[in-house]
Amino acid sequence: MHRHVRPALAAATATALAVGVGGCAGWGGGPSGGGPDTINVLMVNNPQMVDLQQLTAEHFTAETGITVNYTVLPENDVRDKISQEFSSQAGQYDVATLSNFEIPIYARSEWIAPLDEYVAADAEFDQDDVLGPLTASLSGDDGRLYGEPFYGESSFLMYREDVLDAAGVEMPANPTWQEVADIAAEVDGIEPGMAGICLRGQPGWGQVFAPLTTVVNTFGGTWFTEDWEPQVDSEEFRTAVQFYVDLVREHGEVGAPQAGFTECLNNVVQGNAAMWYDATSAAGSLEAADSPVKGKMGYVAAPVVETDSSGWLYAWSWSIQQASAKKDAAWEFISWASSAEYEQLVGEELGWSKVPAGKRASTYDNPDYLAEASAFAEPTLAAIEAADPNDAGVQPRPAPGIQFIGIPEFPDLATQVSQDVSSAIAGRTTVDEALQRGQQLAEDVAERYRERESK
Template sequence: MKRTGMRAALLALAVMLASTACAGWGGGVGGGGANSINVLMVNNPQMIDLQRLTAEHFTKDTGISVNFTVLPENDVRDKISQEFSSQAGQYDVASLSNFEIPIYARSRWIAPLDQYIAADPAFDQKDILAPMTTSLSGDDGKIYGEPFYGESSFLMYRKDVLAAAGITMPAKPTWQQVADIAAKVDGAEPGMAGICLRGQPGWGQVFAPLTTVVNTFGGTWFTADWQAQVNAPEFRRAVQFYVDLVRAHGEAGAPQAGFTECLNNLVQGNVAMWYDATSAAGSLEAADSPVRGKIGYAPAPVVETASSGWLYAWSWAIQAASQKKDDAWKFISWASSKQYEQLVGQEIGWSNVPAGKRASTYENQDYLAQAGAFAGPTKAAIESADPRNPGVQPRPAIGIQFVDIPEFPDLGTQVSQDVSSAIAGLVTVDQALDRGQQLADDVAERYRARAEGGS
């Protein structure tokens, strides 16, 4: 792909990833000086913990002060895209997900980390879970990001409800088995639905779980040679199954339900099962959770693939134009280290540890004492995720629950709106996917043209 073409496409990423701006905190870049770095990051709770711990436990030891700019997710994606595309070097480090990192690496907005990893054996790259390393690597095989915390997806279910119905959850359930169980436990308790599945529009909402269903049903957004497959039989069967299941046995208000709504439904006893992010388990097993100890965890349901869980990670990357890459690496290697996890466990609590990235986390007895119910299933879900081969056919880009191209946020969101309408009963699945096929083919045509032009 020509550099000019890639830059033009990537400059659109800010628009595609952004939504209406919200007021954040953290202000602009402050401080400065030879012994300081500027970090731009998302305002997730684990990041705020990091911000609080940095001065006392990183700056005091290294002499490197860290100036944080902290923003909500949509705003930070927008600002990072703008800042890194300009390569002004104002920010040294940014929090990026495994969606952005391969794209940014392709455009040379971020620096490879291999030389720092090689010179810092204490960081122990081999301890990073292999799918994380794969998803944070570029087309050239170099590592461009280090995970701060990560997740996959699995099936969460009320053990007591299934037991009362005489149902045993299979060790590796298929989607048909899950649908059968949902039908049997629908109404098992007053007001309880069989399952919660996201229906809220958005490439990161309904299509996070739904694309994993498409993958294991044998579908894909695009073939390896950029042929759109949104209304192909396999994609269609997967979406029809998902829509039928949530309409028949899903939660109330499904077309508006996202991660938070499903979490609340399971916690409040409104649903018997939920397929979603492994990160939800911490809330389900919190000390004040009414379902603590009542939840079982099974692998993401499958059809034609051996596994189907997604893969997501908030990670650190260094801007290519940074003049302080050595100090930036020192910060990253501390923030993503085993020692930092230990620090969080001791200072804040083991349930707050930014997990999902290191094998050693799942051998830490202090962590397991708090997370024992879901630690093993979480690690197994992440380790079984294959971001380069998530389905039954070759793919043109890395990604499990997304296609790692700048156009996907816009494409996925547009198609999701019609899928959500199908869940609401306003359009048919065929109508939704036929419109989606047109949108996907517009994207595919551009990539085919570039390939044919030798760019």
């Protein structure tokens, strides 16, 4: 059993800077109170976090004496609440789930506490076991670590091996996007109601532009150059978006303009799509015991054009609010929730398909996990290890990120552009018109950054 020993960091944490911003935590109510051995955790309501709630009292609290009060909300709501809470440094919540998009931004604003001294004092945590790209993406501009992953993912191409075999089609281990488009055309309609491929078309920076930005990257495009010149209407960006729109319109799923992750997952499970490019975390659902396509799927690297790899990188992770008065106890919780020991606990208590994987190298050496995840474990690990948030395309970028640009303005910018791209998929506008408007929006963002850097 993993032993948790609180690092003596009182002196270090006493100097924590509480950033004061106008407003309050909002949303009313707030978490339950408690003494020094009670912490408040604000987190997204994903299934893996629900499992965590189920296991906390009997295992973490019983071992450490630390009670955990959870506040659990849907993704959009939790992002809003965390933003309000951490920007005001209200201190109601000690720990929150943040992704590798928010963590560098929050670190820059000094809303979250660095974790390096905790990691150094906790010999059993083993930071070296955490996959390198995740550690890099959860670090700040100052090189310090600000988050620990609960689970991570990249992206890859999922396909029906039996369908391609029946068509006499061989899937390359490292396909290009043109090869994928050719295969989609060949297997489209091979079974009644089966599309050649499923691709997200639903508006949203985290919906259509999650996969689409990786396509832009590998086609040689970028949202901004290193010097903040917007490139949304550049030839490379336009070629990538036109390719994506044409592919999903010609060989994609029914209802593509409204299709996100969940809709594509359902399409593949129900036999309505032969291929799907999306998150590596989807494989667990495809290979679940009750999945009709279990054992029928193949998994290969994200398709490329000009780059060697193109898979994205995402991790729901734990961070400590800078204003927390209980940082030592908060670290004990994070150390447990992000540990290899916790993964073992989930596997033994709830089943290995529920392990929050994608973050530790040791997971992919665990025979119990591999027995359940043999079909997709190796390509998942390869995809995550190949992901480089600091070098996502063919040119330098002004901020880190693969399927996003790590600036606060990106969600609003990409969501607005995505609405026009989704309209192009629906045939209500053209790609050129969509990206002309997108260029104007990107110019507004870029101008603010150029002004800041010129001062």
